[in-house]
Amino acid sequence: MNFANTGQMEITTLENFYRDTASLIPEGINKEIGHFNVFKIEDVLARQNKKVMPYNRRAYYKISVISGKNKAEYADKVIDIEHNALLFATPKIPYNYVPQDDDQHGFFCIFTDEFLIQSKSGVVLDDLPLFQPGGYPIFQLSAEEVDDITFIFRKMYKELSSDYAYKYDLIRNYILELIHYGQKLQPATTLYPSHTASARVSSLFIELLERQFPIESPQQKLNLRTAKDYADRLAVHVNHLNKVLKENTGKTTTDIITGRIVQEAKILLKQTDWNISEIAYSLGFEQVAHFSNFFRKQTSFAPLAFRS
Incomplete structure (x- = not known):
């Protein structure tokens, strides 16, 4: 085996x-x-x-x-x-x-x-x-x-x-x-979820979002980062995607994407020995400072403080 x-x-x-x-x-x-x-x-x-x-x-x-x-x-x-x-x-x-x-x-x-x-x-x-x-x-x-x-x-x-x-x-x-x-x-x-058109779009969005995870190596980079990235992949207008997600989840497209990236960032900080630069890169941030500011804004912790 x-x-x-x-x-x-x-x-x-x-x-x-x-x-x-x-x-x-x-x-x-x-x-x-x-x-x-x-x-x-x-x-x-x-x-x-x-x-x-x-x-x-x-x-x-x-x-x-x-x-x-x-x-x-x-x-x-x-x-x-x-x-x-x-x-x-x-x-x-x-x-x-x-x-x-x-x-x-x-x-x-x-x-x-x-x-x-x-x-x-x-x-x-x-x-x-x-x-x-x-x-x-x-x-x-x-x-x-x-x-x-x-x-x-x-x-x-x-x-x-x-x-x-x-x-x-x-x-x-x-x-x-x-x-x-x-x-x-x-x-x-x-x-037994609803089968309306908006519910189907929401379901496809969540499925597409989850396909980006988990991040399993520092060389793996998040491909879809913005609301427009997801709207383009789903072949809908970004405003329409935001509208149906707001109706079905109460959250905007950006809120949902941000929450999932924060969740993965927490997992990587706690469960790997990757340095902050590697984690930032894998989550689609070109500069460590941008990732640090993002993480601090969402959690009130600096990445290293959260890790410790």
Whole structure:
């Protein structure tokens, strides 16, 4: 199985994951396309001998059911988990969770899109609301919901060690069951967006914006920086784009672009050792001073002050 790194950024690859957790690769998985494994949280924390999972991007998808008091950091957001939660994570956005007490248990599974695509379900993970950037794919759960989800994880955990010839096909169905469970927890407005012309333009804009990220090396440069850049790519007038975005999001085109660049800047400052000049260049700023002024205006911090 190829565990090649996906870029120069601090990314937790599958190889890094198994090294850090001292976990074994499941027997027979090398015969499969893609990768899958499932774990008990308490077992992994015991092997790691630490309570904090690194805040970074992972080169795989992850679904977790967590019981215990935790603080989840997702992109540049912080979400308090009081008791139980279901968490969905995508390779596009860094995250971690920091346990706030010693009583931590639950399950999580990791998998690549290549593994799930073999299900022939037609599901494209990054098209699902659960894995869309800018959302909150963490759901507080009732005791009954925890039991439902834990039952699915226990079936995956048991099946992984079985000698059933089609166990990975069955596991793919369990993953889809977890995804659909999460989808049902999503607000209806998220699952069934409006299909008006303006909504379609807004959706295409957000999709185009997110395609510019993540920035994975200092040599990668943001191609689209201005409202006109996006309007030209979408073949609409910049005033029309601004109007529909204002109607659908309450924000101007420039506000949305600026917010996403600031979010990526925060991630790069915290999660890489790139110098400020490299970060400025990758985000489309020709001069460091312009980036520093931009970042200070948006956050009230100088880039180096935010990093420290």
